[in-house]
Amino acid sequence: MEYVSPEGLRLDGRRPMEMRQIRADIGVVAKADGSALFEMGNTKVIAAVYGPREVQNRSQQLNDSALVRCEYTMANFSTGDRMRKPKGDRRSTEISLVIRQTMEACIMTHLMPRSQVPLLHLGELFLHECVVCSFLSLVSLFFQIDIFVQVLQADGGTRSACINAASLALADAGIPMRDLVTSCSAGYLNSTPLLDLNYIEDSAGGADVTLGIMPKLDKVTLLQMDAKLSVETFENVMQLAIEGCKAVATYIREVLLENTKQLEYRRGI
Amino acid sequence: MVGLSIGEKHFIQGGIAQDLRSDGRKRLTTRPIYVETGVISQANGSARVRMGATDVIASVKAELGRPNALQPDKGKVVVNVDCSPTAAPMFEGRGGEELSAELSVALQRCLLGGKSGSGAGIDLSSLVVVEGKICWDLYIDGLVVSSDGNLLDALGAAIKAALSNTGIPKVNVAAGASGDEQPEVDVSDEEFLQFDTSRVPVIVTLTKVGRHYIVDATSEEESQMCLAVSISIDRQGHICGLTKRGGAGLDPSIILDMISVAKTVSEQLINTLDSHIAAAEAGEEES
Numbered sequence: 113m114e115y116v117s118p119e120g121l122r123l124d125g126r127r128p129m130e131m132r133q134i135r136a137d138i139g140v141v142a143k144a145d146g147s148a149l150f151e152m153g154n155t156k157v158i159a160a161v162y163g164p165r166e167v168q169n170r171s172q173q174l175n176d177s178a179l180v181r182c183e184y185t186m187a188n189f190s191t192g193d194r195m196r197k198p199k200g201d202r203r204s205t206e207i208s209l210v211i212r213q214t215m216e217a218c219i220m221t222h223l224m225p226r227s228q229v230p231l232l233h234l235g236e237l238f239l240h241e242c243v244v245c246s247f248l249s250l251v252s253l254f255f256q257i258d259i260f261v262q263v264l265q266a267d268g269g270t271r272s273a274c275i276n277a278a279s280l281a282l283a284d285a286g287i288p289m290r291d292l293v294t295s296c297s298a299g300y301l302n303s304t305p306l307l308d309l310n311y312i313e314d315s316a317g318g319a320d321v322t323l324g325i326m327p328k329l330d331k332v333t334l335l336q337m338d339a340k341l342s343v344e345t346f347e348n349v350m351q352l353a354i355e356g357c358k359a360v361a362t363y364i365r366e367v368l369l370e371n372t373k374q375l376e377y378r379r380g381i
Numbered sequence: 382m383v384g385l386s387i388g389e390k391h392f393i394q395g396g397i398a399q400d401l402r403s404d405g406r407k408r409l410t411t412r413p414i415y416v417e418t419g420v421i422s423q424a425n426g427s428a429r430v431r432m433g434a435t436d437v438i439a440s441v442k443a444e445l446g447r448p449n450a451l452q453p454d455k456g457k458v459v460v461n462v463d464c465s466p467t468a469a470p471m472f473e474g475r476g477g478e479e480l481s482a483e484l485s486v487a488l489q490r491c492l493l494g495g496k497s498g499s500g501a502g503i504d505l506s507s508l509v510v511v512e513g514k515i516c517w518d519l520y521i522d523g524l525v526v527s528s529d530g531n532l533l534d535a536l537g538a539a540i541k542a543a544l545s546n547t548g549i550p551k552v553n554v555a556a557g558a559s560g561d562e563q564p565e566v567d568v569s570d571e572e573f574l575q576f577d578t579s580r581v582p583v584i585v586t587l588t589k590v591g592r593h594y595i596v597d598a599t600s601e602e603e604s605q606m607c608l609a610v611s612i613s614i615d616r617q618g619h620i621c622g623l624t625k626r627g628g629a630g631l632d633p634s635i636i637l638d639m640i641s642v643a644k645t646v647s648e649q650l651i652n653t654l655d656s657h658i659a660a661a662e663a664g665e666e667e668s
Binding site: 140141142143144147154158159160162168183185187188189190191192194258260261262264265267 | 420421422423424427433434436438440442444461463465466467468469470473474520522524526527528529
C-alpha cells in the first residue's frame with residue numbers, strides 16, 4: 113500500500129515531516145491536584161495527578177524518595193471498533209510501566225523522602241494513617257504521587273500523547289521536576305521517514321520509534337522501536353522524532369506560560 | 382472518600398435544614414449544566430455533560446447484529462458505565478467496578494424499561510433492519526471523567542444528549558435472500574437516520590440529608606446522605622424507572638411527595654437540556 117503519494121503527501125494529507133494538530137488544556141478535572149487534556153490529531157487523552165499524599169499501601173513505601181505510580185486506561189469507545197477488554201490487560205500494564213518510568217526520571221522524588229512532621233500540624237483525619245514514632249509527637253509520612261491517564265480517543269501515538277499529558281498535569285500539580293518530558297513518535301514507510309504516525313501508518317508494519325526527551329537537559333528518557341532499520345536510517349528517524357519532541361515542548365511551554373498568566377491575572381498580581 | 386470534620390458535617394446539614402446550601406443553592410436548585418455534543422468523532426453519537434465539578438462523557442456506537450430469538454422485532458441496547466481513575470484515586474484498578482455496575486444497572490432500568498422493553502425511552506423496533514435477522518445493536522458507554530456527586534443524573538443527561546446526536550447509517554438490504562440465509566446488506570456512509578429522543582427520560586435524584594431532601598447533591602453532601610431516590614421521568618411526566626439507594630428506611634407517603642417534586646424539577650431539567658442540545662448542535666454545524 114502507498115503511504116506516501118508521489119507528490120509527497122501522506123494518507124491524511126500531511127507532509128512527511130509534519131505533525132498532527134496538537135492542542136492542550138490544563139485543569140480539566142476539577143477535583144484532581146493537577147490535570148491536563150492533550151490532543152494529537154484524533155488521539156485524545158486526559159491525565160490527572162493526585163499527590164504528593166501519604167502512601168496508601170504501606171508495603172510499597174520507599175524510605176529515601178517519593179513513590180510514583182501510574183495507571184493507563186482506555187475508554188470502551190476510544191477505538192474504532194468498540195473494544196471489550198478487561199481492565200489491566202498486558203498492553204495497558206506495559207504502557208503504565210513505561211509512563212511511570214519516564215515520569216520518574218523527571219520528578220525530583222528525592223525532595224520528598226520520608227519526612228517527620230509535628231503532630232500538631234496534621235489534621236485529625238490523618239492521624240489513623242500515620243505512625244506515631246516518638247514522645248515528641250513526631251509523625252512519619254511517606255509520600256506518593258499518582259498519575260492516571262485516560263485515553264478518550266485512540267488514533268496512534270497514545271503513548272506519546274499520554275506522556276505529554278502527564279507532563280502537563282504534573283506541572284499543573286506543582287510537583288518539582290528537573291525538566292518537562294515530551295514525547296513524539298516517528299516511523300519509516302515507503303523509504304521516507306515520517307513524523308507522528310497515526311493509527312493506519314502505525315499498523316502498516318514499518319518501524320515505529322517512540323521517543324521521550326527532556327528538552328532543556330537534552331536527555332532521552334524513553335526510547336522504543338519495533339521492526340528493523342539500518343543504522344543510518346535509524347539516525348534519521350530518531351533525529352526527526354527529536355525535532356518532533358522539541359516542537360511539542362515549545363507548545364507545552366506556551367500553554368503553561370499562558371496558564372500561569374491566567375492564574376496571575378485571577379489573583380490580581 | 383470525602384474527609385469531613387464534625388464542624389463541616391454540621392455546617393452542611395444545618396445549611397440544608399435552612400434551605401441555604403454551602404454553595405449558595407436552595408434545596409431544589411440544580412447546578413448550571415453544560416452540554417457539548419460530538420466530542421468523540423469515532424462514535425455514532427457522543428456528548429459531554431458538566432455539572433459543577435462533575436464531568437461525564439457518553440458515547441453511542443451502533444453495530445449490526447442479530448435480534449434476540451424471543452424478540453425478533455426489536456433491536457438491542459446495552460448500557461455500560463466506567464469510572465475512570467482520573468475522577469478519584471479509589472477507582473484505580475478494580476476499585477471502580479462496584480460503582481460502575483451500580484450506575485450501569487440503574488441507567489439500564491431507568492432508560493430501557495423492563496425485560497420486554499415496553500417502557501423503553503428508545504423505540505427498539507426502529508432498530509430492526511430485517512425482522513428476525515438483522516438489527517442494530519446500540520452500545521451506550523458512559524465514562525466518569527471527574528466526579529463531584531450526582532453521577533446518575535449527569536450520565537442520564539449525557540446519554541440523552543448523545544442519543545440526539547446519534548446518526549444511524551441507512552442500510553439497504555439486497556433483495557432475493559430467502560429462508561434461513563442471512564441477507565446481504567449495504568451500509569450507507571452518506572445517509573444517516575436520526576433518533577426520536579423526545580421520549581428518552583431524564584433522571585432526577587433526590588438525596589435525603591437529615592429530614593430534608595435535595596437535588597443535584599455534591600459529593601460532600603452525598604457523604605452525609607441517609608438515602609437517595611433516583612426517578613426517571615419523561616417529557617409527558619410519566620415515571621419510567623425508580624431506584625432507591627442507601628440503607629435507611631423511608632415513609633411511603635414521602636416517596637409520593639418526592640415523585641411530585643421530581644416531576645417539577647424534571648420539567649426544568651428537560652427544558653434546559655433540550656435548549657442546550659439544540660445550541661450545541663447548532664454550534665457544531667457552524668464550525
